[in-house]
Amino acid sequence: MIRKLNHKKEQVSKDIYHVFQASYKIEAKLLQVKFQDFPPLKRTVNEFQDSTTNFYGFWKASKLAAVIEIDKVNNITDICSLVVHPLFFRQGIAKKLLEFAVELYNSEIIIVETGLANKPAIILYEKFGFVLQGKYMTSIGIEKVKFSFHKTH
Known part of the structure; x- marks a missing residue:
């Protein structure tokens, strides 16, 4: 079950x-x-x-199993984080x-980024229909990739 999380509560x-x-911790190892x-x-x-972002949780067996963090600016939805407990x-x-x-989110474009070495995430995004937009190096030396998904109405 997926529901919005009230992250303002401690x-x-x-x-x-x-x-x-x-x-x-798993991604850091990857x-x-x-x-x-x-x-x-x-x-x-x-x-x-x-x-100021929105958080949604996936509950399984009364445990918070996964969280997606989303920010929407204008007509672009940014998936800031998508994490699943190991x-x-x-x-x-x-x-x-x-x-x-x-x-x-009724956006024409949805974007997401991940580390280049995070193959499971890259496979997921590509299977879902996200398209590679580019690669870049962070200030701390992590190579990242940026994907976008264009929604058709």
């Missing part, structure tokens, strides 16, 4: 934080980055609470959250 932000920590150097792992519970990997949850976001 316990909800803590739940989001725990899923992000578990998931991004990208061969030290945990302490990986920006997503530096986010605090307070930063989640103060965020206990729930390879169950199609990320795909369900992508489908949910595409349906919910």
Whole structure:
């Protein structure tokens, strides 16, 4: 079940934080980055609470299994984060959250970024119909890729 998360509440932000920590530790390993150097792992519970983005959670067996973080600016929807707790990997949850976001946000363009070495995410986005827009190097030496999905009405 997918539902909007009230990240302004401390316990909800803590739940989001725990899923992000578990998931991004796996991505940091894929990208061969030290945990302490990986920006997503530096986010605090307070930063989640103060965020202006929207968070939606996928619940499985009464546990928060995954979170998608979305920001919409004008007619572009930005998937800021899509994280699945490792206990729930390879169950199609990320795909369900992508489908949910595409349906919910009436944007012509949806964008998402990930690390170049995060092959599972890249495969997911490409299978879903996202198209590679470019690659770039971050200031901390992580090569990233940017994808876009153009919705047809």
